[in-house]
Amino acid sequence: MISAQEFCDLLADRGFTMASGVPCSHFGGPIAHLSTRSGRYVPAPNEGSALAVAAGAALGGRRAYVMLQNSGLGNLINPLTSLVMTYQLPILTFASLRGWPDPATDEPQHAVMGPATPGLLDSVDTPHHTLYAEDGVKEFSTLLAAAEKDLAAQRAPFVLVERGAIGKATAANEPHTTGLPAAEAIRIVTAAAPQAAVVATTGFTGRDTFAVADSPGNFYMQGSMGHASSLGLGVALTHPERTVVVLDGDGALLMHLGALSMIGNEEPANLIHVVLDNRVHESTGGQATTSATTSFPEMAKAAGYASAVDCDGEDALRAAMLGAQAASGPHMICVKTLPRTGTIPPRATNALTTLDIRDRFQSNLQ
Ligand SMILES: Cc1ncc(C[n+]2csc(CCOP(=O)(O)OP(=O)(O)O)c2C)c(N)n1
Known part of the structure; x- marks a missing residue:
C-alpha cells in the first residue's frame, strides 16, 4: 500500500x-x-x-x-x-x-x-x-x-x-449542522405515503430504507448512480394511479441532472422526488459534492416541476409530503440531512437477491 x-x-x-x-x-x-x-x-x-x-x-x-x-x-x-x-x-x-x-x-x-x-x-x-x-x-x-x-x-x-492499494485520509467538509438524520427523513417520507411505490438510490439511502421501511413496494437500485429518478419516472408513467416516491441523494441527482428537465417535461402527476441532501458522497467516505452552491428546488422549478420545496425539519417534511399527495406533480422535496452516526445498516442484497427485489416490486405494482 x-x-x-x-x-x-x-x-x-x-x-x-x-x-x-x-x-x-x-x-x-x-x-x-x-x-x-x-x-x-x-x-x-x-x-x-x-x-x-x-x-x-x-x-x-x-x-x-x-x-x-x-x-x-x-x-x-x-x-x-x-x-x-x-x-x-x-x-x-x-x-x-x-x-x-x-x-x-x-x-x-x-x-x-x-x-x-x-x-x-x-x-x-x-x-x-x-x-x-x-x-x-x-x-x-x-x-x-x-x-x-x-x-x-x-x-x-x-x-x-485494487482495493487497499492507496491509504486513507480524512476530509474536512462542511456538512449541514441543522437538518434530519437520513434514516429519520426516510421514515417520515415512507410513513406519510404508505401506499407509494418507492425507488431508493444507491449507497446508504437504500440501506437505510431497507432497515427502516422495507416493503415489497420498494425498489432498491444498487448501482446505476443518478438514475433513480429516471427509473421512478418510468414507473410513474406506467402506473399513473400509484404514487411513486424517489429517494435520491445530492451526489446521485447531480450525476445525471438532465433527468430534472425530462421529468418536468413529462409532467408525471404522481411522482414525488425526495432529495436527501447531505452535501457529501457519504457512502464512499464523505467527499464533498457541489450541492452547497446549488439549489435543487430552484432547478426543479425551472425544469417544470409543479412544486419544489426545501425542508430542514420533521414538521416541514410531513407537511410537504401531504401537500405533494394532494396536488398534481411532479414534486420535489429537498431535505437537509445530517452526517450519519453509528453503524450503517446492511444492504438489501444481504437478505434479498436482485431478482427478489425485481419480482416483489413488479408484483406489488400489479
Ligand atoms: C457511476 C458511479 N460512480 C460512482 C459510484 C460510487 N458511489 C456509490 S454511492 C456514491 C455516493 C452517492 O452520493 P449521494 O447520492 O450524495 O448519497 P450519499 O452517499 O451521501 O447518501 C458513489 C460516488 C457509483 N456507484 N456509480
Missing part, C-alpha cells in the same frame, strides 16, 4: 498538479488530501465530466489525472473515445477495481463490470496497468514510468487500482 500523500506527491513530482473525479472509497485518501489544497481537485458530477475537465486542463497546458470507480466507465467511454483518444490528449486515469478479481466478494452491481473492466479497455485500445494492494512506492514509480511511455506515444493510459 502507498499512502494518499505518497500517491499525490509522486504524481505532482511528474507535473500532475490537477485532478478531477467522482469518488470511490478506493480514492478517499487522495481526494481528501487534494481537497485541502485549493485548485488541486475538481469534484465532478459524473465520470465523463471529470475526464472532460482533465482534457480541458491538458489543452490549457496543465497535466491532469482522473480518479473514478470502474462502475463509472460507462459514463466516461464517450469522452474517452471521441475526445481524449480522437484528439490525443495526455490524460492519466485511475479506475478502481470493484468486483475484481472475484465478483462474489463484492456487491452484485459490480459483478458484470469487475471482470469486464480490463477487456473493455482493451476493446477501445486503451493501455492499462494495475496497482496492487501489496505495491509500494517503488512499484508505483515503475508503473508511472510505464504510463509516461504511453503518454509520450500519444495514448491515454489507465491505472486499475
